[in-house]
Amino acid sequence: MKAEDCSIPRTPSRALPGKYLTFVLGGESYGIGILQVREIIRPTAITPVPQMPPHIQGVINLRGKIIPVLDLRARFGLAAPAVNDRSCIVVVQVNTTESAGVLTGLLVDSVDEVISLSDKDIEATPEFGCRLDTRHLLGIAKVGPTVRILLDLDRIVGDETRAQV
Amino acid sequence: MNSIPQEAEMPIVLNLASDGELLKEYVIESREHLNNIEQGALLLEEHPEDADTLNSVFRSFHTFKGGAGFLNLVPINHLAHGLESLLDLARLHKLTLNAERIDLILRGRDTLRQFIDQIDAQLTGAAPPAPIMIATGDFGRQIQAAMTNEPEPASSSQQTEPTAAAAPSAASTVKVETSKLDSLVDMVGELVIAQSLVAQDFNPQAAADPRFARNLAQMARVTRELQRVSLSLRMVPIRGVFQKMARVVRDLAARQNKEVQLVTEGEETELDRNLVEELADPLLHMIRNAVDHGIENAAARAAQGKPRAGVIHLRARHQAGGILVELQDDGQGLDKERILAKAVEQGLAAPDVKWSEEEIFHFIFAAGFSTAREVTDLSGRGVGMDVVRRNIERLRGRVEVTSTPGQGTLFKLVLPLTLAIIDGLIVTVGGQRYIIPTLLVRESFRPRREMISTLQGRGELVNLRGRLIPMLRLGEQFGVKPAASSPDEGIIVVVQTGASLKCLLVDGLLHRQEVVIKSVGEMIRQRNACIAGAAILGDGRVGLIIDVNSLGSFPVSFGARAANN
Numbered sequence: 038m039k040a041e042d043c044s045i046p047r048t049p050s051r052a053l054p055g056k057y058l059t060f061v062l063g064g065e066s067y068g069i070g071i072l073q074v075r076e077i078i079r080p081t082a083i084t085p086v087p088q089m090p091p092h093i094q095g096v097i098n099l100r101g102k103i104i105p106v107l108d109l110r111a112r113f114g115l116a117a118p119a120v121n122d123r124s125c126i127v128v129v130q131v132n133t134t135e136s137a138g139v140l141t142g143l144l145v146d147s148v149d150e151v152i153s154l155s156d157k158d159i160e161a162t163p164e165f166g167c168r169l170d171t172r173h174l175l176g177i178a179k180v181g182p183t184v185r186i187l188l189d190l191d192r193i194v195g196d197e198t199r200a201q202v
Numbered sequence: 203m204n205s206i207p208q209e210a211e212m213p214i215v216l217n218l219a220s221d222g223e224l225l226k227e228y229v230i231e232s233r234e235h236l237n238n239i240e241q242g243a244l245l246l247e248e249h250p251e252d253a254d255t256l257n258s259v260f261r262s263f264h265t266f267k268g269g270a271g272f273l274n275l276v277p278i279n280h281l282a283h284g285l286e287s288l289l290d291l292a293r294l295h296k297l298t299l300n301a302e303r304i305d306l307i308l309r310g311r312d313t314l315r316q317f318i319d320q321i322d323a324q325l326t327g328a329a330p331p332a333p334i335m336i337a338t339g340d341f342g343r344q345i346q347a348a349m350t351n352e353p354e355p356a357s358s359s360q361q362t363e364p365t366a367a368a369a370p371s372a373a374s375t376v377k378v379e380t381s382k383l384d385s386l387v388d389m390v391g392e393l394v395i396a397q398s399l400v401a402q403d404f405n406p407q408a409a410a411d412p413r414f415a416r417n418l419a420q421m422a423r424v425t426r427e428l429q430r431v432s433l434s435l436r437m438v439p440i441r442g443v444f445q446k447m448a449r450v451v452r453d454l455a456a457r458q459n460k461e462v463q464l465v466t467e468g469e470e471t472e473l474d475r476n477l478v479e480e481l482a483d484p485l486l487h488m489i490r491n492a493v494d495h496g497i498e499n500a501a502a503r504a505a506q507g508k509p510r511a512g513v514i515h516l517r518a519r520h521q522a523g524g525i526l527v528e529l530q531d532d533g534q535g536l537d538k539e540r541i542l543a544k545a546v547e548q549g550l551a552a553p554d555v556k557w558s559e560e561e562i563f564h565f566i567f568a569a570g571f572s573t574a575r576e577v578t579d580l581s582g583r584g585v586g587m588d589v590v591r592r593n594i595e596r597l598r599g600r601v602e603v604t605s606t607p608g609q610g611t612l613f614k615l616v617l618p619l620t621l622a623i624i625d626g627l628i629v630t631v632g633g634q635r636y637i638i639p640t641l642l643v644r645e646s647f648r649p650r651r652e653m654i655s656t657l658q659g660r661g662e663l664v665n666l667r668g669r670l671i672p673m674l675r676l677g678e679q680f681g682v683k684p685a686a687s688s689p690d691e692g693i694i695v696v697v698q699t700g701a702s703l704k705c706l707l708v709d710g711l712l713h714r715q716e717v718v719i720k721s722v723g724e725m726i727r728q729r730n731a732c733i734a735g736a737a738i739l740g741d742g743r744v745g746l747i748i749d750v751n752s753l754g755s756f757p758v759s760f761g762a763r764a765a766n767n
Contacts, residue, residue, distance in 0.1 A: 084744040085634065086722070087680030088730045096722060096736060096744050101388030103720045103736045103744055139723070198724040 052159045052175035052187045059149040059185050063115030068185040075128045077148055106142035123147035133195035141194050154178050212276045213333035216324055226325055228269045232318045235262040239311045241445050243304050250299040260289040278317050281338045284345040285310045291349055303348050310341055383435055390432045391718050395742045397425045437472040440518045443482050444469050447489050454493040461511035462497055468518040473525050474620035480597055484590040488529050488613055496533030496611055527615040536605040538562050563603040567591035598639050626717045629708040632682035637737055637747040644696040651690045664705045673705040674754045685709045697750045
């Protein structure tokens with residue numbers, strides 16, 4: 038790791054109050070803005086694409102459109118349980134810096150619920166230094182005793198579509 | 203009455219926020235008018251008195267001017283007004299449209315197009331909002347001059363008052379956004395899949411019920427027809443490109459003092475809209491070559507006993523599920539010996555090999571071959587031909603050349619009908635299905651062990667009837683474990699890439715199928731250049747389309763390395 042990697046500026050909470058869809062990934066609870074969610078589908082046959090990193094599972098046919106499927110567990114380095122009957126693909130539509138309305142599927146362990154978050158529920162992502170890259174997080178939401186990690190999908194998907202090599 | 207405002211050097215400042223929608227419509231309309239003007243001007247060159255054409259060009263300028271005035275695009279308004287006045291005089295038989303005036307009209311039209319292009323660029327965000335400044339001042343003077351110096355008063359023989367010609371009937375067409383068409387095609391594709399799944403799934407006992415079976419068959423027919431119709435919505439005649447070429451030939455021939463006639467055939471041949479646009483560029487290169495190097499000047503032609511005027515034939519027709527575009531000139535033809543000598547000199551060809559005529563002609567498509575001045579001067583051709591080949595290959599087509607010294611050259615472009623559909627050969631490797639464009643497949647066979655030899659322990663060659671062709675194991679390229687452990691258990695598919703061949707080793711062939719090509723998205727494309735796209739197969743699953751040209755040009759570890767970054 039290079040030194041400058043440590044100096045990632047502390048990101049204030051960029052999460053807006055509103056409704057979030059929460060889901061489970063490797064035992065942790067995550068949330069994404071409901072407005073970005075297009076639909077939730079059962080896992081269908083994913084066609085693997087050669088020479089992809091492990092977190093790009095492949096492509097699926099979404100009613101005639103071909104969309105890539107990201108495995109967020111692999112993306113975040115979480116343990117990967119086998120796909121079970123609660124697994125889903127959450128289809129999201131995000132705006133990257135290059136193009137608007139990119140459809141992407143996210144493979145998740147299970148979908149939880151839709152929660153409403155107000156300003157006071159949301160906190161900025163705490164600093165973890167080098168151990169954790171928090172650029173892809175919008176903030177942390179407190180829901181009762183538990184926390185939900187709010188994801189910045191525009192950045193997650195945008196980074197995947199930008200030139201890699 | 204027709205005074206031209208002299209001072210027209212005013213920049214255009216667009217008000218994108220308030221006029222955005224109006225400007226968009228103006229740009230779309232203007233492009234149609236610009237086309238109409240160009241075609242009309244070319245017609246008028248041959249028939250300067252043609253009242254219908256005069257009226258139609260006049261109307262185009264008039265509408266152009268009106269719109270520009272409304273949107274306060276002052277320089278456009280002035281220029282269009284000047285040209286309109288010129289045409290008005292011609293319409294009233296007060297002046298004749300000689301070659302200079304036609305030239306002026308065409309140049310004015312080109313300048314108008316520059317304005318429209320820049321407005322368009324700002325509308326789409328391709329260019330930052332900035333004042334648009336294109337010099338038009340000189341036109342005012344030239345138009346004034348063209349209107350005043352009256353070489354010969356128009357003959358009064360044709361005094362037929364221009365009838366209030368009916369506007370070109372456009373009522374029978376509807377403009378639709380392409381994205382809507384695309385989603386229609388997507389949905390119809392899904393309907394076809396759903397229909398075939400229903401047909402496969404239904405209870406065999408029900409097959410005994412003739413009414414049900416009949417209805418099912420009827421549904422199959424209707425969906426197939428629906429698919430055919432929806433795909434044909436994107437088809438347009440090739441006429442637009444051919445007309446552009448007419449203009450190019452005219453301008454080039456005039457500049458080079460050659461007499462060249464362009465004869466077009468099959469302009470009504472329909473092909474995909476995108477393809478028509480993409481075809482313009484390569485055709486332009488080839489036409490330019492034909493006029494520059496192919497057709498001799500009048501004196502040289504006369505010395506050879508040929509007619510003074512060279513003829514270039516541009517033909518299009520449907521052939522074998524694709525489209526064939528032929529460009530034939532009656533010029534001097536390609537010089538085989540010179541090309542081969544040059545190819546050997548540049549290290550493209552081994553010296554002591556007997557090359558077939560086809561192979562020799564293919565050297566002109568090699569990158570860098572075009573820069574050789576001697577070849578372009580002596581034997582003609584070569585300028586930008588590698589661009590032509592690459593463009594055509596990108597359109598999943600191929601180029602063939604035949605040439606007879608002294609009699610001319612014939613280029614054949616074999617293209618698919620559409621970019622939206624390909625005829626694909628579906629192959630399997632390690633349980634995965636991949637699609638190879640059938641247009642590029644030469645043959646397929648099960649190899650015998652002795653046909654394959656290795657090269658330095660790494661490369662593999664297939665000896666196919668005496669011809670040595672490099673072999674790529676698709677499983678290895680794509681990191682999937684093939685079912686066939688040795689080549690003689692698999693199938694070799696021979697594919698054409700440019701002038702050379704490649705052998706792809708796969709597990710087996712499934713079938714041929716017409717598939718609708720879809721994009722795989724940036725995420726995939728940037729990591730694997732060997733995937734040209736994807737298609738939805740008969741069972742609703744996704745199959746990947748292989749780009750055989752890129753295959754093997756990247757090291758196998760390419761994707762793996764990208765993943766680690």
